[in-house]
Amino acid sequence: MAIVKLSTTERRRLSVFFTCLGLAIVAWIFTTLSSPLPFIINEALVYKNSPQKKAFHPLQADTIKITIQGTGWQMLFSKMKPDSKPITVDLTPLESRNYVVLSSQLKLINAKRDANQQITAIDPDTLYFDFTNRLTKKVPVRALLGIDYQKQFAISGNVSIKPAYVTVSGPADRLQKIDEWKTDSIKASNVNESIATRINLQPVTEGNLTIYPKSVQVNIPVDEFTEKTLDIPVKLINNHNYDNVKVFPQKVKVTFTTSLSRYKDMSDDLFEATADLDLWRDHGYSTLPVQLTRFPPFCKIVKVSPANIDFIIKK
Structure with missing residues (x-):
């Protein structure tokens, strides 16, 4: 196999050529990524202004596809490090119909987003809901404890929770599956005295459920x-x-x-x-x-x- 021998001048010219080629490619990539570019990402939905006299069940997934008018850099970074910004949907229209058109709320949605993260399209654009009679049910509160006690110390009595029951509102078929409501985990270490704290209840993950109150007082007796x-x-x-x-x-x-x-x-x-x-x-x-x-x-x-x-x- 023949080996091409280059002179010092030819090697210098070849090095300059590849250097320029590399700089051109970098400049092209930088220019392309800096140009306006629409891209699609998935975002979660959260609801506000839920109907108080109706229970509802979304007939579609709790995520939607949104098209953002951004740049190639933003698209690249969104793939590398997703920055989730849930879409807040106003459910006031459900008072008179069983669907919500997201494009009619697009101006309000974009008002809460950065200027370089504006949404241009939403898929699906219309959300449909199934309605049932709204019922209420009282269920006991269960405290989740993650407590590490000091040596020779431990819980010495029943945990007191006030109020002991919370009211859950929602569809009858969903309420049948709810027998209790848990608090957020109460965590402490090296404990050697009783604990009295106010703790939030675990949040509602479904838009057709509400709980009241949203926090309780928890007293944990601790003794040697x-x-x-x-x-x-x-x-x-x-x-x-x-x-x-x-x-x-x-x-x-x-x-x-x-x-x-x-x-x-x-x-x-x-x-x-x-x-x-x-x-x-x-x-x-x-x-x-x-x-x-x-x-x-x-x-x-x-x-x-x-x-x-x-x-x-x-x-």
Whole structure:
């Protein structure tokens, strides 16, 4: 294969040629991207001024295609780093009809957008809605907790939520599927005292639903926990033949954790320990395991000693 040898002058000329070619290509790309260029992107829809006496269901997707009169640079950056700006649609026309024409609201929509991000066309231009009777329903509020407690501290009682119920309005078929409404997550770390905060409810994601109120007061009792041990009598269950059964021992030691504020109130009558005689009759157990069938809320059982008891059936 022949190798072309170039002189110093020829190599210099060739280098200048490719340099000029590269600069020309860069200039062409820059000029092209700087020129006006319409491009299409997807945008989400959000609604305002929903009809108060009607429930509605959109008959199309909650995103639309919009044509923006921008530049090639804007089109390029929109592909690389999408800058979502939801389109706000005024639903006032639904008071008298079942559709909204977006082009009639285009001037108001563009007024909220940058001058170099003006919308020239929308697809679809007309949004249609299905109407049903609007109903209301009260559902309980559930607080989402993301709390990390300091060592030996924990939640010590029921979470208080005020109001405990919120009113949800919307179509009957949609309300049937709603049994509760969650709050935004309550997050905290290294907690060693009770929490009282106002938290927003999770927002409505459908335009045909509304909730009231939109925030609630949440109180979370927090206390330091310590261990306590009590002697709990063992209750024999399923003695169907009323046999004379003697159990050994008659009491077991139950070790549990409880909050300091409730420590003095923890007594044996708040606990119930049972042993099932059916385990001997039906399965041949020689000792009976002890089960705690009742104990106070927010107490954590550490151990039961002994875990199994002996028994004698007297004839």
